[in-house]
Amino acid sequence: MNVVHQGDHPPKGELPVNIIELEKQVILMEDIQEIENLQKRYGYYFEIGNYQGVVDLFSEDAESVEIESCGLFLGKAGVKKMYVDTIGSNKYESWVRFCIQMMGGVVYVDPIGKTAKGRWQTWLCEAMPVGGVPRQQWLHGYYENEFVKEHGKWLFKKLHWNVTFYTSFEAGWVRIPLLGLLTMKMADAPPTAFHPYPSGYHVPYHYKHPITGE
């Protein structure tokens, strides 16, 4: 579902009815919908193991990608390194599965219409080997992502998935908030904001309060 950020966009219904302004508003809504779709498709490609499909959703001038405790990967080369070369190199058996549920998107498009930011929540049920043992897991995390519009299409510029907890199905987030670290040796830098539960950390919002503007 699309969302519109109040931000700097002109208030609705107060402009003279002219076609140029209306067009701007319509393009804005289309942009938001396309970004929401991009985010969901990312999830669906990740689930199916189509990591090249994921990489192709990123701009050639992508800034970085950071997931959980994997580490910070820079540029389009870093994006490919993480998804295709590292995650994609695992020859997972068919029982390994990720179900990523994208929820609650709040998207803000810059007034010039060329860049945007978005926040989502994700709930995951996973089955993955941890320390060589098949485990079933609950995960929770937030995205704070950046997008860029090139040749009329929206692409990922920066993806940051901040994990809240990564727990076992049996134990739960209070007993075992983190099953283990997923540090990747090929990362360009350590993670910028890895403070899982119960630290109390929350990845900051990209947006201001819709009413007070704070």
Added chain:
Amino acid sequence: MNLEELEKSVNLMEDIQEIENLQRIYAYYFDLQMWEDIIDLFSDDAESVEIVDHGLFLGKEGVKKMYWGWIGKGIRSANQPWIQFIITQIGGVVDISPDGKTAWGRWQTWLCEAKPFGAFPKQEWLHGYYENKYVKENGKWLFSKLHWNNTFCSPFEDGWLKTPLMGLMNYHPTVKPDAPPTAFYPYPSGYHLPYHYNHPITEK
């Protein structure tokens, strides 16, 4: 854009919103077991409905058989209040055909259910995907084809790794499908229900 193009864009966005709503309203009727209301969300020329391994049910008659006969057991709504279906509709990707008359949508669903299994009440986690088709008739969007593909149906206590499928649900003493399920490959088969869409950037 000129006025005509602008109008087309606006209609497209309204169509997508209406289809998202239809999908969610479907789930809310399912939650409260309002089977007749669900049947009324389908076109009279509905193609088919397929849920888990119940089998493929064709046409509007098949839709009635599935919801009223099989799932609803011919009862208007819950007569056993502890039976619960909670379906969360997540991550919808909707694409409308250029003529604006048909559409496809993909969603994920997460369910927490309570229903009898054999003779016992069980609480269950379920996961699945929809790849549905919609049709616009007299200015309203309706379901044309509903396909819910089950990933796992696991007891609350066990989880999808230990018990991915509690059992088969492909038999009913009186309600018979028109064909066997077209794509029942639950976890851990590795099967993924194919997308209706191409890659948005590479278009592959």
Added chain:
Amino acid sequence: MMNLEDLEKQVIRMEDIQEIENLQRRYGYYFDTRNFQAIVDMFSDSADSADLESFGLFRGKEGIRRLYLDDIGRGGRPRYPSESWISTVIFQIGGVVNLDPSGVAARGRWQTWLAETFLYGGVPRQYWVHGYYENEYVKERGKWFFKKLFWNVTFFTMFETGWLTQPLVGLLPMANPDGPPTAFYPYPSGYQFPYHYNHPITGE
């Protein structure tokens, strides 16, 4: 073909729905980070009420401040590092929003799934919670606000036990509501939290 004025009305309508979805999601995110003042600021000064779970009914903007700031927010006392494990994750799912023809009032239904953690009987516990919203919104000075928030709980169970075994861990009455909860009938009562909308096809 529409004229420009009609087209603009349609566009405003869609933006309104998007803004209300946005408001609902931000509510969830502010709740996650326990920013209760931000929540209060999203309610109209002429807010009707807030009714959550078994907390009780809180009336008017004054009641809303009491509920979020004094009760849930614990009087704004700073969160000590040792309490950072207290957390609430709220998913806003499946929103169906309907605008009043006047364009300044609206209603919305969502489901929510929660993973919660807090002290119960002196011990940190983890919970699964499910519920539905049926909320009302009002547009003032070009912005949408909450007018009435009604969160109806389905179950509030422990991570370890599940909704069938233990649908409600206990009651959570607040010390100072304006009235008892208006519709607290958790699972497995079979209570059907009414929809604000009619059937989209039959209109019933």
